[in-house]
Amino acid sequence: MKIRSSFIVVTLLIGLISGCATTQKQSSVMNQLYDGRPVNSLKVADAPKTEQEAIERGDVAMRAQNYDLALFEYIRSLEFKPAQYRDKTFYTIGRIHQMRENYTLSEKAYYMALKENPNNIEVLQQLGTNYSKQGDLEQGKSFFIRAINADQLRLNSRYTLPRETKDVETVNALSLDDKSPISAYMGLGIIYDMKSSHTVAQAFYKRALKIQPKSSKLLLNIGYSYYMSGDYTEAKRATLAALEIDPNNLRAQNNLALIYLGHGKIQRALNVFMQQMKDYEALNNVGYFLLIEGHPDKAIPYLQQAIDKKPSYYKAANENLERALAEVKAQASQ
Incomplete structure (x- = not known):
């Protein structure tokens, strides 16, 4: 038929x-x-x-x-x-x-x-995005690089992007204008962040920001990259800039709370979480993130407070508390 x-x-x-x-x-x-x-x-x-x-x-x-x-x-x-x-x-x-x-x-x-x-920049960039979203990062990376190199050809640049980038000078040398493939630069930033090459990732994000300076998404990615590399000052600066553009961005608010926790400012992190969720959820979040950052002793009082606020319902806090107590016990025995 x-x-x-x-x-x-x-x-x-x-x-x-x-x-x-x-x-x-x-x-x-x-x-x-x-x-x-x-x-x-x-x-x-x-x-x-x-x-x-x-x-x-x-x-x-x-x-x-x-x-x-x-x-x-x-x-x-x-x-x-x-x-x-x-x-x-x-x-x-x-x-x-x-x-x-x-x-x-x-x-x-x-x-x-x-x-x-073969040098259609939009097609190369789109294929890079598609493969990356499907989890094929090597294919995604290959098409992103091809998109950027095709853009260098369009701009008559004498620079090209190699298969592997190990220094920011290589990224900073690339020519740009408002038609350059912003998703390719951002995609490579994400891929290099996932490989823990945060300095190179940040260079790609910053080149993309030259193309679109008011992108809250880019600022958010830069902030999270700095957070992962342990630079909480720069992480906070970029994340606050993202929130200035998009004040209701829940991901940015969540990231800001994580940055405060990384900086040891627990009460400020709790205040940020409180703005977007119930108090027992905020307390559990603080406890959970302190736990995964290796501070189970600090997590325990926040998880206990979360349970006290919602004893009949809040299963997650109970599970996190059990884990925190077990980790404290294990650390004491060592």
Whole structure:
């Protein structure tokens, strides 16, 4: 049944685009990348006369959130030869599929885009993001580096990013403008943080901040990187800057509390937690983070207070208290 409906769709498409120069290979692209509803339900206009006209029709359909029609029109634009925008169109098709959570087709479209233009920065950056989110950090890193190096080529820079970066001077030498791939810089920052190369990670975040100075997300990442490296002063500065831009950011508030705890300012951490949760939850959080930071003796009174505040319900605090008591006992026996 599926094969038969696909055949009907293709037959309709060939009829609709009659008058355009087509090939078996190009029709195959429609077969590979179109997954919308039947074409005869799309209210398709007469065949476009140029690649640009087909793209403009796709743009209109996108603005109207008619994604099937947009997909169909963008794919039709690929029928024209010569074509100027094939890599960009494949990228847009990939984004539509990704938005619809059809990741197989989105990846196929992205790789088709790279076949047309191996230095398409947006495609390289998107693939880096996708692989990183799937947990394939090496692939993600590779595509982020390719995106940044393609950007250096665009900017006529004499610098490129090597496979492994060990010093901040290499990162700081990279050229930037407002079109540079901010997600690639931020993605590499996250990957280097995960490898505990915090100084290099911070250099990538700061380059990204040059592209988008008012990004609370970037400031938050910088702050957390400094927190992980034990520089609580810089961590606090960056996190407060993030909160100044986005005062209701719960992650930033949570990070600020962690920074205060790392700095030994327990009451200030508790006050921050109290602003966003119940008192017994805040007390448990303080106790829990003191526990995982290696201070079970300091954690015990906060966990006991959390239990006192909510004795019939707060199971988490009881479990954390048992762990804290066990760790204190173990330390005493040693």
